[in-house]
Amino acid sequence: MSPIVSDAPVASPRYRDLDAFLGEVERRAFVMAELATRDPDEALDLVQDAMLAFVKRYSGKPQAEWAPLFHRVLQNRIRDWARRREVRNRWTAWLHRSEDDETDPLQQAPDTRQRPIDDQLDGLAAAERLRKAVADLPLRQQQAFLLRMWEGLDVRETARAMGCSDGSVKTHLSRAMGSLRERLQEFQP
């Protein structure tokens, strides 16, 4: 007779702490992944992978280290996703260039009925414009901004999560803030 494998995890006080921790960070983790990918399904997959990897590798670490470790796992996954997308886009662009040689030039003409991006932005709610400005930041700047300013990690924890030096975090953050200030002038006094 083959053994019956229990579906229920063996009880441990640890799972309550893990549940509380992941429950606390999951929404912000999702929003971070969504800002980077602009795709809710991709974002959910990234968060799920990050949770699994975090629990597998780091759940035995002291609880005080969980936040930077979880974000390290998540940010690594986001970065890997961005690299894969870049490669895919390069291939797609190369393939389409070969096809475009044979297409009708009229089809390539810009659609004049479409409003410019800035006009479209005016129609968006203020909160959406703010989020779009963050989403448009280069990935490393976006990560530095979100981890430092939103997640509240300090410089060292942010560096650990991003896998870079403290100095790089400060540089990325400073550039992110400069971009946001420039782009979101209407939100400044």
Added chain:
Amino acid sequence: MNDRLQRSLIGALDERARDLDGATLSRLRQARFHAIEQATPRRSRHQALLWSGGLGLAGAALIAVLLLPGMDRQGTLDTPAADELIEVATLGVELEVIEELEFYEWLSAQSLEDERPGGAA
């Protein structure tokens, strides 16, 4: 960065995190549960029962062999009754159950939260 812009940005991000739709929240909850499930060692129920049952029986038999011949069934203040000793010897089996109960209690709390109107958070 000025405080107003910073507050506006944080507010916009908080708003998105707060207002996630039910389907997204449900998938996040499933992902969390799945991850935690992976963290806890799975055990073959068949094996666990064999081990705990076997150990409990062996312990009870050992105590019975050592103590029963010279012991009054009722016991005294200084010498516990044989029934109590056997109960203690088989406690290992019950601890398994108690540990599992703790998990099922948590699981049922999670389910109740799911069933609350708008409570897929």
